Amino acid sequence: MTSLLTLHDYAAEASRRLSPPVWDFIEGGQGDERSLRANREAFERATVVPRVLTGTAEPETGTRILGADWAVPFAIAPTAFHAMVHPDGERATARGAAALPVPYVVSTMASVPFADIAAVAGGPLWLQLYAFADRGVTRHVIGQAEAAGMGALMLTVDAPRLARRLRDLRRDFRLPPGIRAVNLPDADLVSPGEHSRRAFAPALDWGELAWLRSVTELPLLVKGVAAAEDAALAVAHGVDGIVVSNHGGRQFSAAPATLDLLPAVVDRVAGAVPVLLDGGIRGGSDVLVALDRGADAVLVGRPVLHGLAVGGAGGVRGVLDLLAEELSEAMLMAGRPRVRPAPARSPVPSPA
Ligand SMILES: Cc1cc2nc3c(=O)[nH]c(=O)nc-3n(C[C@H](O)[C@H](O)[C@H](O)COP(=O)(O)O)c2cc1C
Numbered sequence: 001m002t003s004l005l006t007l008h009d010y011a012a013e014a015s016r017r018l019s020p021p022v023w024d025f026i027e028g029g030q031g032d033e034r035s036l037r038a039n040r041e042a043f044e045r046a047t048v049v050p051r052v053l054t055g056t057a058e059p060e061t062g063t064r065i066l067g068a069d070w071a072v073p074f075a076i077a078p079t080a081f082h083a084m085v086h087p088d089g090e091r092a093t094a095r096g097a098a099a100l101p102v103p104y105v106v107s108t109m110a111s112v113p114f115a116d117i118a119a120v121a122g123g124p125l126w127l128q129l130y131a132f133a134d135r136g137v138t139r140h141v142i143g144q145a146e147a148a149g150m151g152a153l154m155l156t157v158d159a160p161r162l163a164r165r166l167r168d169l170r171r172d173f174r175l176p177p178g179i180r181a182v183n184l185p186d187a188d189l190v191s192p193g194e195h196s197r198r199a200f201a202p203a204l205d206w207g208e209l210a211w212l213r214s215v216t217e218l219p220l221l222v223k224g225v226a227a228a229e230d231a232a233l234a235v236a237h238g239v240d241g242i243v244v245s246n247h248g249g250r251q252f253s254a255a256p257a258t259l260d261l262l263p264a265v266v267d268r269v270a271g272a273v274p275v276l277l278d279g280g281i282r283g284g285s286d287v288l289v290a291l292d293r294g295a296d297a298v299l300v301g302r303p304v305l306h307g308l309a310v311g312g313a314g315g316v317r318g319v320l321d322l323l324a325e326e327l328s329e330a331m332l333m334a335g336r337p338r339v340r341p342a343p344a345r346s347p348v349p350s351p352a
């Protein structure tokens, strides 16, 4: 194996190990993939002005998000069907995350029961939630997450259905045999796109948040906010956190880079709730750039899958350790001794 010194090295190694259809499912985006590229381009352009003579020897990477201690200001983004990438699926991911530990946002479309993931987890475990047309299904998923002791729900709001991803359409991508969304009551689906058309709530609105509040006490974040106006609405509807995301470029190719959207969202949210960002984080400097522009933490998607493909739990751990080491070095070199404290959870205002 070539030496794995950067997250790009993990990606290159993963591309050699995964079948072309699975690789393309992971890497692809919607349409002409402009938003996928934009996420990276924004980080490649971004800089951080270093401060000097700050007396920092060992930067403190820890933070506190929604009442839980995080060893690092990044978490594993929710991604579906890890058993496609490694036979141990999300169990391996959770084991890899437990080492540091790094918080893990488990996908509704996990291929391993939530309870089995929780059994090997070592840090905060949250559930990413898709809202289903049949609210009984949504309730079922929340019930499983609560039973597994998950600490928060992250409702994905940028996917009324899965978008047309040309790489998958060209290959007629199907889930490999035996891989299923086992936490859903009706787990037998072959094509993720087809399933989302049948099952996802097609016309979500802000009312869904009030309904979710009525069925669970868990803190609620929304993932997939782009416009500052929507961030303000989310706060007005009492969310506990916002994730600025374009779903890693997988849903809408004309969506702007998330890093470019971040400052306006941070400005509008004005410290009411934590603001997280995902899309295009590929190194410790990227994490620092996002923090510098006002994010309280970030989520990392594809690189974790690359680590999983390269070495199961050990590969995931390798990716997360590398990112933590790079972040620590970036903080040291930029003269940032610690992560700015995130807003504490405040009482939820009821929507007007
Ligand atoms: C293979 C794959 C599966 C994904 N599955 C989900 C999912 O089930 N739920 C969700 O909210 N987001 C999903 N996402 C989006 C990620 O949570 C995240 O927004 C995105 O990957 C971040 O960009 P990055 O991959 O550049 O880090 C998925 C992304 C990938 C690459």
Ligand SMILES: CC(C)CC(=O)C(=O)O
Pocket (backbone or CB within 6 Å): 079, 080, 109, 159, 162, 192, 196, 247, 250
């Ligand atoms: C199977 C899908 C629902 C997962 C997803 O959100 C994605 O592929 O982006």
